Amino acid sequence: MTTSERVAKVVLVDIEGTTTSISFVHDVLFPYARANVERFLRESWVGDNTKQIVQDLQQVPEFSEYRALLSDAPAEVDVELISGFVRYLIDQDLKVTPMKTLQGLIWAEGYASGELKGHVYEDVPGAFQAWRDAGLQIAVYSSGSVAAQKLIFGYSTAGNLQPHLSAHFDTHVGHKQEKQSYDTIAKLLKEDPHQILFLTDIPGEAAAARSAGLQAIILQRPGNAALTDDQKLSYEVIPDFKPLQNLKLPTNKPQA
Template sequence: MPSTDRVANVVLVDIEGTTTSISFVHDVLFPYAKNNVKKFLADGWESSSEIKQIVHTLRVPPTEVDVQIITGFVRYLIDKDLKVTPLKTLQGLIWQQGYETGELRGHVFDDVPGAFAAWRGAGLRIAVYSSGSVAAQKLIFKYSIAGDLLTHLSAHFDTHVGHKQETQSYVNIAKSLGEDPRNILFLTDIPGEAAAARAAGLQAIMLQRPGNAPLTDDQKSGQELIADFSSLHSLQLPE
């Protein structure tokens, strides 16, 4: 269990498997994007330069528009769950429509709202680092099943800052936050991410949420493991 006198200035949270169930991402968000990508592209192609730029960045020539081909390619990328930045941007735009119409509501675990409130009340900042786009991150928390939690969050990072298992990404985040890495606590469910964060000087704790992949003994070795955020309510600012 974490020490009761743990201190930090910033809590940096992952989303999938940390604040939010993996099943919500894979069983709700991904299918929604797959089912709606064709209509989204067809409806917005003529009016949105942003959509054309995303398609171009995905290496699909925008001058040779075939919505069916583009749709098939995007669905393939979603099925592979590739951490491709323009794909994440496109998914975020599709999900935005779903959240705004009420078809989607962001899942968060029951302990998340209380933890966010406790950390904010103690004067800590809360930031998010996820492979999902910044726009998609904001949607999950703004339209969450617990209400609007976006007001608790002060910074968002996605793969534009670097990939999540690369140490330099966490160096970049610390610089962007203007924080000593030692005063940032990163919460994640992925061993490689925790290791990369620690290599950059951050504190790191791993979550064992329901539905997360079981960890091998090697993956557990040297890790601090918790089941939820309840043991972290007493986080304090450094003196």
């Protein structure tokens, strides 16, 4: 099926490498969270949200591994220990859900103060508008928390794009290279998986989505990881959203 022939009811978009440059995430957002995590934890340590995040962070396997790496790990869990662990997770680029939740809270302060603006590629706003005008729903599935997703689009360089989006999913529904995650998303959207088009830059995610019955297209934007010849043959690959601006709803043909 070519791009011009595709129909769908829902466009499900990844963020990093798809709507937003990888460099923005790694060179702006991650360093901002890393630099501000200790301050944020000190200011919010006694709050219920932070207490829950700290408890959840202690449950991930990497926490015991991190403590074992320290020659002078404190007996009690404190701000410095958790801050160091979060910085370790960021440096390792590990997709740990409570850490992503914490990052979202830190970024919220940066967006609210104007220090941060969410990067989106120049073709994204036009595609969002075209899909909405055609009657399609637009949903987001990213390893970043739902709160962080809403911040990127709500405070984007193109203005508030959040009104275009009807649903958000993060790793609470499952990891992005697992079929079950896409089964769950289709059920939550109450749509036939075949009517959902997933856009991502990661072949493993595209494979998982396709195994659940979704359509999948891979974005090959500047800075994204190179694709193998087999991957290029296995998936439709596009450079940006422009080839999809004429995406339409399926036509219900009357019964003969």
